[in-house]
Amino acid sequence: MTGATALRALHRFGIALLAIGLAGAAPGGFAPHVQAAETVNPDVVDRTTLRVCADPGNLPYSNDKGEGFENKIAEIIAEELDVPIAYTWFPQTIGFVRRTLGEKRCDLIIGVAATNELMQNTNPYYNSTYVMVYRAGADLTGSLGDPALKGMRIGVQPRTPVASLIARHGLLGHMKSYPLVVDTRREKPVRQMVSDVSSDKLDVALVWGPLAGYWVREIDPSLKMVPVAPEAGTRLSYLMSMGIRYNEPDWKHALNRILRKRKDDIAAVLTAYNVPMLDRKGKLIEVAAQPRDKPASPAPKEKPAAKGVAEPDGYRVEDYRAPVPAKLTGARTVDAEGLLGLMKAEDVALIDVFPAARKPEGRGDDQLWREPKRATIKGAHWLANMGFGKLHADEDAAFKAELLRLSEDGKRTLAFFCEPECWMSWNAAKRAISYGFDKVVWFPGGVSEWNEAGELLEEMRPWRPHDPK
Structure with missing residues (x-):
């Protein structure tokens, strides 16, 4: 050579x-x-x-x-x-x-x-x-x-x-x-x-x-x-x-x-x-x-309904990266522009449910484990894995409790997202509705659409159900 x-x-x-x-x-x-x-x-x-x-x-x-x-x-x-x-x-x-x-x-x-x-x-x-x-x-x-x-x-x-x-x-x-x-x-x-x-x-x-x-x-x-x-x-x-x-x-x-x-x-x-x-x-x-600052955004704009996948009666339990419905009954569905406007008009808690690897069972405290990090919407909360179709009873209870805390007992709007064509955000928003939350927003475009719009991201590690508050 x-x-x-x-x-x-x-x-x-x-x-x-x-x-x-x-x-x-x-x-x-x-x-x-x-x-x-x-x-x-x-x-x-x-x-x-x-x-x-x-x-x-x-x-x-x-x-x-x-x-x-x-x-x-x-x-x-x-x-x-x-x-x-x-x-x-x-x-x-x-x-x-x-x-x-x-x-x-x-x-x-x-x-x-x-x-x-x-x-x-x-x-x-x-x-x-x-x-x-x-x-x-x-x-x-x-x-x-x-x-x-x-x-x-x-x-x-x-x-x-x-x-x-x-x-x-x-x-x-x-x-x-x-x-x-x-x-x-x-x-x-x-x-x-x-x-x-x-x-x-x-x-x-x-x-x-x-x-x-x-x-x-x-x-x-x-x-x-x-x-x-x-x-x-x-x-x-x-x-x-x-x-x-x-x-x-x-x-x-x-x-x-x-x-x-x-x-x-x-x-x-x-x-x-x-x-x-x-x-x-x-x-x-x-x-x-990505600019560090953006000008004021217009008023909230809901994502228009479009023909696509029908809403299932229950939660999606497999093949989470696939085309999603155009809407979620009981929630407002928005695009990036709509979410920006919503954040100016209301007090919004941003909930990212993108999955993250869990610490393997049996791995002791003396063994190396580094929690993953993810670039997500600035100011969001990464509640990893809470969009799976099936949650363990303790995870379900912890998720509900965390949403109550983040929403300040239902006073704030909860906006759920992950990535485009990600059923986990749809599942998580649907689950929040089942808990009784009435201020629920679904942002199907997720981090990728937010980034394409030139908005700010920040890195964070995931919340886990056992995390102390």
Whole structure:
């Protein structure tokens, strides 16, 4: 494998991993060029814990506080497997694969380029690309042949694909260089690039999309992003997958099933982090950066009734991610605009019932267990799992008691949601009506619609029935 080939195959996280070091570090169990038949060795994955290999300080991907989008995606995988997460932390640099996945300290790397040859890849779950970040009004096309760039200050990281295009178009004299390989715990070059564009120290930054989108969201959502136009001989977009060891077919198939089943939830996570994503035709999927403040919203607006699934007599008890009815008898059904208006007109308690993995039975207090976290509507209460069709008697009683507390004995309106096509929110709202609450709202669009409307989210951990108040 040549240095250039390895660089293209291993490019990830918005930095180019040092090709020679990684290729030389590949342990004997990896076969970068020739993969052995998958049936030769049995799976060695620990099925009682999701063991994830990750960088402890590499936002927006991951950190040891669980704040990155790969942390959130890991939580989705763990939820489907109904197991806790255990991390093996190692800086995303030379030796990362060898010292983590290769030494079997962990079983999964959440995000790797699908062309990575040091490990087996799952099916890809998103496609991103390099983008131009610039201030509103510049109206850049994305092409490095754009004459407007001749008079601009351009931020670039060397040894990235866009750096070679800068040279090709004779723009080296306009380039300001930012370091590529750094200690991510101490330096954030892309954050600095985006900040410099915002403060008019740069006119445009050429950056790997997931990094650009996150720092635009965090620093200045008014900044614009446009994909860098592709050119012959230079690859700018990469399909991203998960990385596992070779010869683990069952593990690969299990992950691929989860990626298919939870693709909408994973996309919602990426959208919440403002990751620029391409569709199957290579076109940008529009993703708006989340503003920190929004103007006043109009009066409450109920979601219009539409033809669809009929309301069942009882609760939905299976296949919770499926088309839902257009309404819930006894409740007001609203969209994001309607919920915003309602929150201005009434005192509303927001109730998220998205499911969360429970601590496995028999796991002692001395054993590692980290409660999952979720980005939900700002100010909401995450009453996880209370939307299942069947609740244990103690869960049912605890849920009712918690709703009484949150509603202040029925004085406040209760608004239930989770995600689009999520029967759990419908079940939970119906259950609240059965308890006797008469101020019940159902928001079927859930967190994804709220995020698409540009409204604020915040991370939280789930309420559990046994939580002390």
